[in-house]
Amino acid sequence: MQLRTAKHVGAAIRDWRKKRGLDQAELADKVGVSRRWIVQVEKGKPRAAQNLVLKTFDALGVSLKIADATVRGGDNADGFDIDIIVESAKGQTNNRMKK
Structure with missing residues (x-):
């Protein structure tokens, strides 16, 4: 999967979250953010904090190459x-x- 835009990142996070059987609130709790932040990132929020996006990947057990x-x-x-x-x-x- 190639992640070229914030929308791609958001779609990937949504896909990985669903594959792991997590709802947005559960993922938000694991990351330490609000559910609203997860909603915004999944919609492709262009100015999402990089450290929180990386923390989200980690919470999902996703590694990046x-x-x-x-x-x-x-x-x-x-x-x-x-x-x-x-x-x-x-x-x-x-x-x-x-x-």
């Missing part, structure tokens, strides 16, 4: 692993704090 769309088929073996990027950033932050 970033791929280079210029590579044939939109996928490549050199895609980014967000876990490695986050761990690397944490390590850099910890090293700066130690100095």
Whole structure:
């Protein structure tokens, strides 16, 4: 699934939520937001806070893979692993704090 717009993200969240048997209120509770926020995101709210969108993916058990769309088929073996990027950033932050 390619997520290119806020509407795509919202539709994906709605689809994943329904597949997991959650209603909007249950998902909102898991994420720590209001049901209204979930409704707005599912409708494609263009200015939704990135951290809350990522928290929503996490609450749904969804992982993201970033791929280079210029590579044939939109996928490549050199895609980014967000876990490695986050761990690397944490390590850099910890090293700066130690100095």
